[in-house]
Amino acid sequence: MALVIAGDRSRTGKTTVTLAILAWLVRQSTKVQSFKVGPDYIDPMFHAAITRLPCRNLDPVLTSETYVKFCFARHSQNADWVVVEGVMGLFDGIRPVRACHDKTLRLQDYASTAHIARLLNLPVLLVLDCSRLSSSIAAIAFGYVNLDPQINIAGVVLNRVGSDRHLELLQEALSTINLPVLGVLRRNQVVTIPDRHLGLVPSEELPQLQTIFTQLAELAQTCFDWKKLLPLLKPPAAEHTLRLDKEITTRKSSIKIAVACDRAFNFYYQDNFDILRKLGAELVFWSPLADSAVPKVSGLYFGGGFPEVFAEQLANNRTVLKQLRQLILGGIPTYAECGGLMYLCDRLIDFEGKERSLVGVIPTTAVMQQKQLTLGYRQATAMQNTSVISRTQTVRGHEFHHSSLTESPNEALWEIVSFNTASSKVAEGWQIANLHASYLHLHFGEFEFLPQKFIQCCRNYQT
Structure with a gap:
């Protein structure tokens, strides 16, 4: 029952x-x-x-x-x-x-x-x-x-x-x-x-x-x-x-995707991992906090989490920051949500006002604000082609964060509206090279075209 x-x-x-x-x-x-x-x-x-x-x-x-x-x-x-x-x-x-x-x-x-x-x-x-x-x-x-x-x-x-x-x-x-x-x-x-x-x-x-x-x-x-x-x-x-059982047969793994997974990055839906594996990805879990090098892979996946809590440790891992900056600007397909977006910014200012330099791919600063909470379901329409989505495609996601960014992109990734209110449209998200970065958390269950496109971009990058 x-x-x-x-x-x-x-x-x-x-x-x-x-x-x-x-x-x-x-x-x-x-x-x-x-x-x-x-x-x-x-x-x-x-x-x-x-x-x-x-x-x-x-x-x-x-x-x-x-x-x-x-x-x-x-x-x-x-x-x-x-x-x-x-x-x-x-x-x-x-x-x-x-x-x-x-x-x-x-x-x-x-x-x-x-x-x-x-x-x-x-x-x-x-x-x-x-x-x-x-x-x-x-x-x-x-x-x-x-x-x-x-x-x-x-x-x-x-x-x-x-x-x-x-x-x-x-x-x-x-x-x-x-x-x-x-x-x-x-x-x-x-x-x-x-x-x-x-x-x-x-x-x-x-x-x-x-x-x-x-x-x-x-x-x-x-x-x-x-x-x-x-x-x-x-x-x-x-x-x-x-x-789902009929569709669960996993394809032979041919594409390696590095998944940031440690105390700073741990907001992931297990279904997303299952779907990526089903579509042919081999997931390589690693730690931006503790590892001395980025794994040799064809794609990067950064979930949400608490980079603000571990900002000092993340900032001190300079070898990894440098490698990530070179890889992402060099075109490796990269998908980043919320905390992952913050980690890829130039800087992060925590709740105590301490500023630290991070990956530096996204030209903005993430600022933590205790009294400001952005929360709710969103409907998002892509305004650009990225490694994850094609222009005009629409998905549903969720936002939950206490940070904001000091700069906005010249051309935003998404046009976003609140799912259950008649709110105005908001432009959000960054697309740089093959980077797709946004505050939006996504579940792949009804949107398999997202991981499908991401894996195809990883294959193209690998070849």
């Missing part, structure tokens, strides 16, 4: 609940598959660190409803247990004015946790923040249960319960609406995971990670009603013809 872990709002504790459930499940089985609703990169890192399997994003904006169904079916079919972590509050989504005109949507909840639960016909475990509440919890829960009859809320987890008396009041209130309590977490049972400007600190940066996972598993052992939960976590029977 699989189970969706949802929250009544953001920061209600659904990630802690999800990680605790995953940590306990991996003690029972080696095949626990997780999914994350939305475009997030960091929560899936924690999932994968626990399960040792890639977490898959379910995002109908970045991909499509059809792709979400096939992705879920393919990756859940051989699992022993399946967990889907939601995003924000259960019904928090968007009004899809540009890529969907579904007249049956009662709320602006496209791409929400509720949307995915309906789409995949999965039950929901609702995490409720019980701090500063007692009997009123019943009204809140009643609203969530009855707002959309297509959503099956199988039970609730009461989080941040203050005392035994507090728990009694909550249970009495919920008994009036016959809603099962499947888990209880006390305020003094909090397992803390550090966070910073883009969310949780990524798992690779936490030396105490295994201790945290052990604490979460022990918490889950006593806090959840496993007799009722386990049947909900079984994978659903395959209901769809798996188009």
